[in-house]
Amino acid sequence: MSRLAAQKKRRDYSILGPENQLAQQKGLVAAEWYTSPIPRQRMKELMKRKNGPAIRDTIIWVAALGITGTLAYYSWGTWWAILAFAVYGVLYSSPGDSRWHECGHGTAFKTPWMNEAVYQIASVMSLRPATPWRWSHTRHHTDTIIVGRDPEIIAPRPPIWRLIMMDFFRLYIGPRDVKRMIMHCFGVIHPEEKEYIPASEHRKTCWESRAYVLIFAIVIGACFYTGSILPAMFIGLPSLYGAFMVLLFGMTQHLGLKEDVLDHRLNSRTIYMNPIFRFLYWNMNYHSEHHMFPMVPYHALPALHKEMKPDCPEARKGLWAALSEVFGALIKQGKDPSYTVVKPLPATARPYYYGPGTVASDNTAAAGKG
């Protein structure tokens, strides 16, 4: 297929479009998903909440931001500032994203107020209106990678490279969310947000955005007052210039894998990562595990992975291995939008559960391509 023909074949990924209805008709919405068999007793141990790991990680995070921030401050005006701010930006953006995520699930800390406090701070740091993203992520878990339902699909098939490139510096999703926050200040909720946020949460959405916009306004004010961009280099802009690791991690989660299936082993990717990446990403490299059992806290995901291993395809060997699989698949999808990676299961695993949405020919076509 030519690239142009492939572009024309792209489905409508909007959650306000006709695919939403189609997904419902196919029985893919709020459906029963496959879960790996894990004894209840073991599951209870894995679900157990703790404050210790998240408090420790938060102290390390704040300290690392303090140290790199100080270095960045004193290097301002020299070439060293580029390096210092690059590190500061990654430490701001990437844990900002993963802490936003884990605290949104309420699994990071045992104590609810700690989850909520870090959730709000991390939402500011990842440039996300807090309540809309909480609900969008809820939908992402109900209807993971179901076209027309999941608002968090990073790229359609075939991919739109321009948007992916922009999001290396959060230049597509960032301005979209800032625009939405400004609209919230005037009480206006975007129609897409209305699709997944219940009306009872609209007021809260608006008040949170007013607070966030005020914070950003103060930072901008500080820039004018000091006649320097420096204040925004510490709060606000790192969400953009430090975002590339967020995107790289995010791209490995689902891209290149199946759409419209009811088995997280088919649409999510588990990867082994080094301890530094796992600290930044708060163990979300165990992504199939997280999706199948979202009530297991990040610190218990390596243990959950051990339990699920006999029932799952082999984990990818590292971030770069995963990214090369993803980019390879996206490039192939440019010509053949139906291309997906399906990894073989070990003999100990139960078969994949495709659910009602995937046509058999698509499976057979893709199965050999893993």
Added chain:
Amino acid sequence: MWIEVCKADEIDEEDVLRFDHEDRTFAVYRTDKDEYYATDGYCTHEKFHLSNGLVMGSTIECPKHNGRFDVMTGQAKRAPVCVDLKTYPVKVENGTVYIEL
């Protein structure tokens, strides 16, 4: 009408058991204080069995999106749960748990 659910020790402390009766499903809890409670079995957010969730004290956390309810009152405690859960009277007699429907 009181319906027999299970033996009292079939539910661990701080745990929940799924109980299906006719075409309905319920969740029966034993709290950390050794008290028994019962609610509807499905979460009010979406149709997921609460019995796969986590009991913490007298709170149940739904396994799908981590919404929370107070099992004693059925009160919704944490988004995405917004609607309270229906509760049912429970009694324990001679080591057996009953719920009133």
